Amino acid sequence: MTTTPTSTPAAPEREAGGGARLLGSLLRLREVPVTLALIVLVVVTYLANPLFLGAQGVKDLLLNATIVIILAVGQALVIITRNVDLSVGSILGLVAFSTGTLFATFPGIPIIVVFLAGMALGALLGAVNGLLVTVAKVPALVITLGTLYIYRGLNNAWAGGKQYFAGDRPDAFGSLSVDTVLGFPLITLIAIVVVVVVAVYMVGTRPGRDLYAIGSDPAAAELFGIPVSRRVFLAFLTNGVLAGLAGVLYASRFNSVGATTGSGLELDVVAAAVVGGVAIFGGSGSVVGAAIGAVLLTTITSALTALRVDKFWQQAIVGALILAAIIIDRIAGLRTAKKLRVSEARDV
Amino acid sequence: MEFISNRARKGRGARRVSVLAAAATAFALVATGCATGSTGDSTDGAAADGDLSITFIPKQLNNPYTDVVLGGGKDGAKQAGFASTQVVGPLEASASSQVSFINAETQAGTNVIVIAANDPDAVGPALQEARDAGAKIVAFDSDTNPKYRDVFISQVVAKDVALIQTKLISEQIGGKGEIAILSATANATNQNEWIKFMEEELASNPDYKDIKLVAKVYGDDDDTKSFQEAQGLLQAYPNLKGIISPTTVGIAATARYLSTSDYKGKVMLTGLGLPNEMRPFVKDGTVTAFALWDPAQLGYVAAYAGKALVDGDITGKEGDTFTAGDMGERTVGKDGIVIVGPPTTFDKNNIDEYDF
Numbered sequence: 038m039t040t041t042p043t044s045t046p047a048a049p050e051r052e053a054g055g056g057a058r059l060l061g062s063l064l065r066l067r068e069v070p071v072t073l074a075l076i077v078l079v080v081v082t083y084l085a086n087p088l089f090l091g092a093q094g095v096k097d098l099l100l101n102a103t104i105v106i107i108l109a110v111g112q113a114l115v116i117i118t119r120n121v122d123l124s125v126g127s128i129l130g131l132v133a134f135s136t137g138t139l140f141a142t143f144p145g146i147p148i149i150v151v152f153l154a155g156m157a158l159g160a161l162l163g164a165v166n167g168l169l170v171t172v173a174k175v176p177a178l179v180i181t182l183g184t185l186y187i188y189r190g191l192n193n194a195w196a197g198g199k200q201y202f203a204g205d206r207p208d209a210f211g212s213l214s215v216d217t218v219l220g221f222p223l224i225t226l227i228a229i230v231v232v233v234v235v236a237v238y239m240v241g242t243r244p245g246r247d248l249y250a251i252g253s254d255p256a257a258a259e260l261f262g263i264p265v266s267r268r269v270f271l272a273f274l275t276n277g278v279l280a281g282l283a284g285v286l287y288a289s290r291f292n293s294v295g296a297t298t299g300s301g302l303e304l305d306v307v308a309a310a311v312v313g314g315v316a317i318f319g320g321s322g323s324v325v326g327a328a329i330g331a332v333l334l335t336t337i338t339s340a341l342t343a344l345r346v347d348k349f350w351q352q353a354i355v356g357a358l359i360l361a362a363i364i365i366d367r368i369a370g371l372r373t374a375k376k377l378r379v380s381e382a383r384d385v
Numbered sequence: 386m387e388f389i390s391n392r393a394r395k396g397r398g399a400r401r402v403s404v405l406a407a408a409a410t411a412f413a414l415v416a417t418g419c420a421t422g423s424t425g426d427s428t429d430g431a432a433a434d435g436d437l438s439i440t441f442i443p444k445q446l447n448n449p450y451t452d453v454v455l456g457g458g459k460d461g462a463k464q465a466g467f468a469s470t471q472v473v474g475p476l477e478a479s480a481s482s483q484v485s486f487i488n489a490e491t492q493a494g495t496n497v498i499v500i501a502a503n504d505p506d507a508v509g510p511a512l513q514e515a516r517d518a519g520a521k522i523v524a525f526d527s528d529t530n531p532k533y534r535d536v537f538i539s540q541v542v543a544k545d546v547a548l549i550q551t552k553l554i555s556e557q558i559g560g561k562g563e564i565a566i567l568s569a570t571a572n573a574t575n576q577n578e579w580i581k582f583m584e585e586e587l588a589s590n591p592d593y594k595d596i597k598l599v600a601k602v603y604g605d606d607d608d609t610k611s612f613q614e615a616q617g618l619l620q621a622y623p624n625l626k627g628i629i630s631p632t633t634v635g636i637a638a639t640a641r642y643l644s645t646s647d648y649k650g651k652v653m654l655t656g657l658g659l660p661n662e663m664r665p666f667v668k669d670g671t672v673t674a675f676a677l678w679d680p681a682q683l684g685y686v687a688a689y690a691g692k693a694l695v696d697g698d699i700t701g702k703e704g705d706t707f708t709a710g711d712m713g714e715r716t717v718g719k720d721g722i723v724i725v726g727p728p729t730t731f732d733k734n735n736i737d738e739y740d741f
Contacts, residue, residue: 086620086621088620088623089620092647093619093646093647093648094620096646097616097620097646101613101616193446193447193476196447197447198446198447198448198449198451198452200449202637202662202665203641203644203665204664204665204666211645214645215645290645291608291609291612291638291641292608292612292637292638292640292641293608293634293637293638293662295447295449296446296447296476297447297476297477297607298608300477338613338617339613339616339617339620342613342614342616342617342618342620342621343617343620343621344621345600345621348602348603
């Protein structure tokens with residue numbers, strides 16, 4: 038809504054000053070509440086435990102967020118079109134295991150080839166989702182719930198009890214998630230590039246804008262001449278590529294990849310997108326918001342541990358955040374609707 | 386929710402059919418997905434004793450440690466003369482996940498069920514039903530409540546496992562400082578028993594009077610979760626000197642975190658690990674020494690115990706003896722517990738001699 042530039046037709050309202058108006062429009066940005074929450078969280082935790090923002094602490098925070106950021110960006114694309122992809126955890130698992138397999142089967146394989154192969158596999162799995170959703174015209178929730186189990190089943194059948202460990206992979210690959218540039222781990226830089234590229238695409242290109250139109254009203258978008266199926270397919274494909282990238286990075290960061298790698302991750306990812314202001318009904322939100330949501334959720338985990346809070350509370354707090362995000366969204370939606378009604382009434 | 390966007394503006398009938406088809410496919414997909422939780426492999430050779438069947442239900446499938454245990458179990462079952470050996474189990478180690486598998490074995494009329502319990506009581510009623518139907522219950526690795534099984538095959542004396550880990554950590558941190566424990570699930574029987582003995586030992590042994598156990602955390606035998614728990618420990622306890630992780634998943638995940646962080650070589654790590662998984666961390670100096678028993682022997686003895694129970698050679702009372710193939714004679718101790726062997730310590734000098 039607020040990210041849609043056309044949604045605020047210059048309504049000449051008599052407000053106090055320009056400063057207040059600026060503040061008002063800032064507060065209406067969906068990214069603002071989640072960013073504020075993140076800042077408060079980090080500051081409070083830092084005051085209670087200075088180690089939280091030590092060199093190693095910051096590095097851990099960024100590394101923890103990296104994989105969820107990439108997944109949340111892809112998920113935001115899909116949710117904006119009024120769909121959802123629940124199979125990302127399974128895609129990540131399959132790609133992570135195939136990454137381990139590639140390194141074990143072809144010692145000396147260039148790392149870039151492994152990245153490309155992982156993303157290609159992700160693209161394939163994402164394309165299957167996209168095809169089923171657009172061609173079969175079946176709700177994405179059901180389709181991707183099915184592929185969640187199919188992909189996980191494939192992973193179980195393929196991997197069995199086999200696991201690949203960090204020791205099986207070249208040191209250069211593992212050090213991608215150890216080495217830092219200006220305090221940023223290399224894989225986090227990859228995630229930031231992903232966020233920037235996708236954000237620019239969503240704001241600045243026609244197909245990117247189309248995704249919002251589709252999510253706001255699929256039928257109207259179709260009437261308007263937007264190639265709905267093609268755009269939705271593209272969103273799923275991109276999400277698959279990003280889940281594939283996340284799978285390769287997972288193998289770089291963690292010790293073992295096997296049959297259960299990434300299970301349950303999909304809900305964290307959807308939660309990150311929703312908390313970051315991506316409306317679950319589609320049509321609004323931004324990938325930057327989703328990325329910040331991902332940082333917030335992973336930071337909460339670390340913060341609560343650093344503050345020695347019982348693990349149980351962590352889940353309760355995440356739940357409360359999701360509810361808060363939805364309520365804020367609803368209030369913002371009602372206010373916008375009211376404002377539009379008022380301005381339309383004036384025009385008559 | 387509005388995922389169910391009906392952008393198809395087709396005839397009513399067509400839409401109904403497609404929705405039905407979708408529901409049916411999704412159901413089928415879910416069903417097949419869930420059904421992958423069994424890797425049955427029948428050994429139909431030998432057929433020495435008619436058609437005796439044995440089924441292993443580990444805590445979870447696709448766990449490297451479990452695979453070694455089950456490898457030994459299958460060898461043992463074959464040598465002991467079982468006609469059919471099955472392995473079934475959940476893909477996630479949770480309290481109630483094993484119940485449906487036990488029920489299925491009861492219905493199949495399996496003679497011996499060998500189980501590593503995720504929760505000592507959750508599996509109780511299901512095991513009781515199986516026993517009423519004539520099955521013999523052998524617990525291994527992690528015990529059930531004793532009233533629900535015939536014998537329990539224990540790796541080692543629980544206290545020895547605890548003592549070797551406290552000894553290793555004490556040596557590594559120089560006998561003083563803060564330590565923490567990173568365990569599996571909060572209700573795992575074996576973990577909690579070891580932790581209890583460790584706490585008692587730390588409290589009572591004057592050599593350990595300067596060691597302070599500051600935290601116990603649970604990584605649920607999940608790589609990612611254990612990794613982040615390790616990270617959290619080091620952040621929450623800046624003076625932490627050492628971590629004990631009495632679970633193979635936990636120690637490997639913690640080792641991975643330590644080896645990629647500033648804490649490498651500063652914070653000591655020991656516990657129970659698989660040599661193959663821990664080898665790189667021992668060689669790069671993250672881990673000095675850790676312990677374990679030979680997991681294959683555990684499964685092997687469990688299979689022979691099952692055979693002895695079916696044959697009526699033992700009933701599970703104290704003093705019963707049976708022969709466990711190559712491992713020689715075993716005696717059932719107090720509470721129906723059979724001990725397999727002493728734990729082994731692995732360090733950089735001997736780790737290359739082991740392959741599991």
